[in-house]
Amino acid sequence: MIVTCENCVSSFNLDENLIKNQSIRVRCSRCHCVFSVSRPGTNQASEQKAGLNKPDAESAGAVQEPRFASPGENPVFNEGDAKTENRTPAxxxxxxxxxxxxxxxxxxxxxxxxxxxxxxxxxxxxxxxxxxxxxxxxxxxxxxxxxxxxxxxxxxxxxxxxxxxxxxxxxxxxxxxxxxxxxxxxxxxxxxxxxxxxxxxxxxxxxxxxxxxxxxxxxxxxxxxxxxxxxxxxxxxxxxxxxxxxxxxxxxxxxxxxxxxxxxxxxxxxxxxxxxxxxxxxxxxxxxxxxxxxxxxxxxxxxxxxxxxxxxxxxxxxxxxxxxxxxxxxxxxxxxx
Ligand SMILES: Nc1ncnc2c1ncn2[C@@H]1O[C@H](COP(=O)(O)OP(=O)(O)O)[C@@H](O)[C@H]1O
Ligand SMILES: [Mg+2]
Known part of the structure; x- marks a missing residue:
């Protein structure tokens, strides 16, 4: 699953089998921020996902937690430790x-x-x-x-x-x-x-x-x-x-x-x-x-x-x-x- 750091907004690929309970705390290797990721299917995860896919007023305004990006062009996240591959300057x-x-x-x-x-x-x-x-x-x-x-x-x-x-x-x-x-x-x-x-x-x-x-x-x-x-x-x-x-x-x-x-x-x-x-x-x-x-x-x-x-x-x-x-x-x- 793709997770996004709530501080620096880097996105990573996380093996969802690592989430043993409802959620897991992970640390972003780029900015070292620690944040929670919920197991897909839980209410929290569904809300997060809905926020990106439906860019409407309510969902955008409600976002507090890390958001889910669509899979695709994101750097890879391994074993609970974020690693970013794309460091090309903006x-x-x-x-x-x-x-x-x-x-x-x-x-x-x-x-x-x-x-x-x-x-x-x-x-x-x-x-x-x-x-x-x-x-x-x-x-x-x-x-x-x-x-x-x-x-x-x-x-x-x-x-x-x-x-x-x-x-x-x-x-x-x-x-x-x-x-x-x-x-x-x-x-x-x-x-x-x-x-x-x-x-x-x-x-x-x-x-x-x-x-x-x-x-x-x-x-x-x-x-x-x-x-x-x-x-x-x-x-x-x-x-x-x-x-x-x-x-x-x-x-x-x-x-x-x-x-x-x-x-x-x-x-x-x-x-x-x-x-x-x-x-x-x-x-x-x-x-x-x-x-x-x-x-x-x-x-x-x-x-x-x-x-x-x-x-x-x-x-x-x-x-x-x-x-x-x-x-x-x-x-x-x-x-x-
Ligand atoms: N595509 C558009 N259609 C209608 N009004 C627009 C459009 N783009 C900008 N405006 C309006 O034109 C005005 C000036 O836009 P703005 O982006 O503030 O310009 P600038 O930053 O160049 O001064 C604003 O009132 C804005 O709402
Ligand atoms: Mg202006």
């Missing part, structure tokens, strides 16, 4: 555009959740002082990257939140974050600060997704320096295309100065079927940025707005939502690349 993706309101935060959240549902260990980084991503996941008054830089004691792993959604952790933001820009923007090597911190935990995740503000200062430059790939959400309207041009220029600058390996790809968001402008802009940008646009398009879907009010990823709010299914398909495409 792929880091920044979601960025110089324009606000183009679905950066929505993309970060819903793409991240989809990767997590596909059994990838995902860390979402809210690197925007507005904290929209943190709020969308239902958290307030959290610590943030600011506290890591200023407490002197804390390391990154201490402030990460393991969310109620399987495989999904969050580095939250709070309003103090705004001070980082004042304090560090233009300081020596300021561009590397986030990258160096993420390097300390990169082997614990498959994907790290970073949400950014529209302004190009401390946050966006740090996120671009840390990333392997920049996803540029582009709302299918004229002004959003100007934001795309500007951010691509910045990415090229970052490529020259601090991160030669960064790549980028455009994601069309809030696409409206039967609206001529939507299709015109999509076709034009596809021509200009040949090969650098995702085939998956995220359509305009009011379920996204509803889900934000409910403080949930859209697929947990309504598993039939168009945008939710499209983000899931985007995640599958990214895994296949």
């Amino acid at each position: 792929k880091t993706i920044v979601i960025t555009n110089q324009k606000g309101g183009v679905a950066k935060t929505s993309t970060c959240l819903n793409l991240g959740v989809s990767l997590a549902l596909l059994n990838k260990r995902v860390l979402l980084v809210d690197f925007d002082a507005q904290s929209n991503l943190t709020v969308c996941l239902g958290y307030r008054n959290t610590e943030s990257f600011y506290e890591i830089m200023h407490s002197g004691k804390k390391d990154l792993a201490e402030i990460l939140i393991k969310t109620r959604y399987p495989n999904l952790s969050l580095l939250p933001s709070c309003k103090n974050m705004v001070l980082l820009n004042k304090k560090y923007f233009n300081a020596a090597n300021y561009e590397q600060i986030l990258k160096l911190e993420l390097n300390t935990i990169k082997d614990q995740y498959d994907y790290i997704l970073i949400d950014t503000p529209p302004s190009i200062e401390f946050f966006t430059i740090n996120a671009l320096t840390a990333a392997d790939l920049a996803i540029i959400p582009c709302q299918c309207e004229y002004l959003a295309t100007c934001g795309v041009e500007r951010i691509i220029k910045i990415i090229q600058l970052v490529k020259e100065k601090t991160n030669p390996d960064i790549d980028y790809k455009i994601l069309f968001t809030m696409y409206e079927n039967n609206v001529v402008v939507s299709e015109l802009i999509r076709t034009k940008l596809k021509q200009i940025y040949d090969g650098r646009t995702f085939n998956t398009i995220i359509e305009y879907d009011t379920k996204i707005k509803e889900s934000q009010i409910m403080r949930k990823p859209v697929i947990y709010h309504n598993k039939k939502s168009r945008a939710g299914i499209q983000y899931y398909s985007l995640a599958k495409g990214i895994l296949g690349e």
